[in-house]
Amino acid sequence: MQSDIKRLSLILLFAPFALWIVLLIIVxxxxxxxxxxxxxxxxxxxxxxxxxxxxxxxxPIYWNTLLRTGSMxxxxxxxxxxxxxxIAYYIAKIAGNRxxxxxxxxxxxxxxVSDLIRAFGWILLLRESGVLSSFLQDTGLVSQPIExxxxxxxxxxxxxxxxxxxxxxxxxxxxxxxxxxxxxAGYNLGGSGFTVLRKxxxxxxxxxxxxxxxxxxMLTAGSYLTPILLGGKNSxxxxxxxxxxxxxxxxxxxxxxxxxxxxxxxxxxxxLGLKLTGQTLANTxxxx
Amino acid sequence: xxxxxxxxxxMFGYRAYIFAFFIFLAAPxxxxxxxxxxxSLFPSLPWQGFTLDWFFNDTExxxxxxxxxxxxxxxxYSTVIGVMVSTLSVFVGTCNAFLFVRxxxxxxxxxxxxxxxxxxxPGVILGISILVMASNIANGLEDGYNIELEFLRPGxxxxxxxxxxxxxxxxxxxxxxxxxxxxxxxxxxxLNLGASRWxxxxxxxxPFLRPAMVAAGIVAxxxxxxxxxxxxxxxxxxxxxxxxxxxxxxxxxxxxxxxAVSFALIVGSGLLALISVLVQRDKTDG
Numbered sequence: 001m002q003s004d005i006k007r008l009s010l011i012l013l014f015a016p017f018a019l020w021i022v023l024l025i026i027v028x029x030x031x032x033x034x035x036x037x038x039x040x041x042x043x044x045x046x047x048x049x050x051x052x053x054x055x056x057x058x059x060p061i062y063w064n065t066l067l068r069t070g071s072m073x074x075x076x077x078x079x080x081x082x083x084x085x086x087i088a089y090y091i092a093k094i095a096g097n098r099x100x101x102x103x104x105x106x107x108x109x110x111x112x113v114s115d116l117i118r119a120f121g122w123i124l125l126l127r128e129s130g131v132l133s134s135f136l137q138d139t140g141l142v143s144q145p146i147e148x149x150x151x152x153x154x155x156x157x158x159x160x161x162x163x164x165x166x167x168x169x170x171x172x173x174x175x176x177x178x179x180x181x182x183x184x185a186g187y188n189l190g191g192s193g194f195t196v197l198r199k200x201x202x203x204x205x206x207x208x209x210x211x212x213x214x215x216x217x218m219l220t221a222g223s224y225l226t227p228i229l230l231g232g233k234n235s236x237x238x239x240x241x242x243x244x245x246x247x248x249x250x251x252x253x254x255x256x257x258x259x260x261x262x263x264x265x266x267x268x269x270x271x272l273g274l275k276l277t278g279q280t281l282a283n284t285x286x287x288x
Numbered sequence: 289x290x291x292x293x294x295x296x297x298x299m300f301g302y303r304a305y306i307f308a309f310f311i312f313l314a315a316p317x318x319x320x321x322x323x324x325x326x327x328s329l330f331p332s333l334p335w336q337g338f339t340l341d342w343f344f345n346d347t348e349x350x351x352x353x354x355x356x357x358x359x360x361x362x363x364x365y366s367t368v369i370g371v372m373v374s375t376l377s378v379f380v381g382t383c384n385a386f387l388f389v390r391x392x393x394x395x396x397x398x399x400x401x402x403x404x405x406x407x408x409x410p411g412v413i414l415g416i417s418i419l420v421m422a423s424n425i426a427n428g429l430e431d432g433y434n435i436e437l438e439f440l441r442p443g444x445x446x447x448x449x450x451x452x453x454x455x456x457x458x459x460x461x462x463x464x465x466x467x468x469x470x471x472x473x474x475x476x477x478x479l480n481l482g483a484s485r486w487x488x489x490x491x492x493x494x495p496f497l498r499p500a501m502v503a504a505g506i507v508a509x510x511x512x513x514x515x516x517x518x519x520x521x522x523x524x525x526x527x528x529x530x531x532x533x534x535x536x537x538x539x540x541x542x543x544x545x546x547x548a549v550s551f552a553l554i555v556g557s558g559l560l561a562l563i564s565v566l567v568q569r570d571k572t573d574g
Contacts, residue, residue, distance in 0.1 A: 005485075010387070010391050010393060013383050013384075013386050013387040013391060014387060014391070014393070016379070016380045016383045016384070017380070017383065017384050017387055017399070017403070020380055020452075020453070020456055021402050021403070024418065024449060024452070024453040025402075025405065025406055025409075025414075025453060027421060028414075028417035028418050028420065028421040029413075029417050031417060031420050031421045031424060032413075032416065032417040032420050035420050035424075083309070086302070086305060086306075087306060087309055090302065090306050094302075103306075105562070105565065106310060106313070107313070108561055108565065109557075109558045109561055109562070110313055110314075110317060111561070112510045112514075112557040112558065112560070112561040113317060113514070113553065113554050113557055113558070114513075114514030114516070114530060114553060114557075115514065115516065116514070116516060116530050116533055116534055116537070117317070117320050117550045117553060117554065118316050118317065118320070119316075120316075120320050120533075120537055120546065120550060121315070121316025121317055121318075121319045121320035121550070122316045122319075123537070124316075124319045124320060124323060124331055124332065124547075125315060125316060125319045127332075129330070129332045130332060131319060131332070131333055134332070134333040135333075161312070161313075161316070214408060215407070215408070218408045218409075218410060221410060222410025222411055222412050222413070222517060223517070224412060224516065224517050224520065225516055225517075225534070228538070229537065229538065239410070239412045239517070242412055242416065243412075243520070243521075246416060246419075246521060247521075252420065255416060256416065256420060259412070259413045259416045259417070262410060262412070262413060263409065263410065263413050266410060270408065281401055281404060281405075281408075
């Protein structure tokens, strides 16, 4: 009787989970892969084959875009880690008790403002008639308006800006759990600042670092707004290609193939990252 | 505190770096918000004086946001979608929390990873895969049985499903974390005092979870409200605010009415985020 009730409640609890994962994650992704293996041979006539993937390999623009998106995303991830780590360390370990909460909150609030508004803010600052350009002209440093938008550096800065808080937040929570005594012990044993960082702090913070890197990399590689708005129409971001195939050309088969390629590529990078650092998905992302 | 502070200059440099970072963090938000109050037709310098026209004026060319029909409709759809997504995802998230904290079943770890997975799938891909599935079903029904199901075509339902598919992971993680801290003896005490399982759940366990559920609901609403990538592929004629704004920014060029909306959203989401933090903080220490 008791165990029957337990089993029933387990099934009842399992049902929403199963419906969600099966109907909205697994089945749609299988559908996407199946669609990507279809080729249009005549109107409303399809054949199965790897045509869409062969098109991808044969057209340099496509795979260049994917490689570009991938490498820029890795660069953005590294930059976000390098810029974000000192910030997280300051908030978790150096700031006093009262300013810590305030600083953390200051970090969290922009996190909840839409990417769109943040990109819009950057446009207002950086465009030819924008604040930075006017400011430089007023101070006499330059004589003509300067366009800061529509180049790779701006896209990278904008992306780092968009995702860096997803790096800082897990780092702060991991570093928060580290006792100050561990760091002091490191110094007492004669370690230099750099040694302590390398041998004690970084290994301790590894789950947070990996978790932040995974989320940041995924968000960057899958981002659409920031590269389009800050990089202009020629930003060649892979999500733009997917959108183009789906909405503009209405070529869903090839769009699905691109979607699968992006997923496979990002998964591969994340998997490599996990292997290299000896972490698992369960003890990194799942914890943050 | 713990780091060696032998070098004052280094510490000063560190502080300056932190300060510069927060300027960097705030700059675009300040730019997006401030130009809402500039009495000019363009959101750029020079400053032409203070105005509230971009909020309240009811005539072109300075049509304020509260009189701009399309923006208001976008706001309405975003709110409707946000409420639906947050209700659904908090419900499923709570079930998931009980399932993974209390339940014992084979392959639990595998299922747990499946639960976390949607968070690391790019939003664009969630969007297209759900679009493909819904269209397949709709086309199949239309070809085979001549039934046209409008709700399987891009529109509010698909947007809700698309956002729900990954926001549920967020709510599940938030509520799971809280349920893990629950003290079993409280339930046992209630059971010993003669309460039924249902009563225990309603009067002991759920009240304990409430702060996490409220916080998760707010977070879900905010993430839904500002979602763009997944929504982009699933949107029909009922465009939520982010889509409407993106169209304006990328096509028409910007007027300060967009700054007015930005200002309202920055203040609104800031307040909501603050509430979600405070709700959780109040009772977690207990």
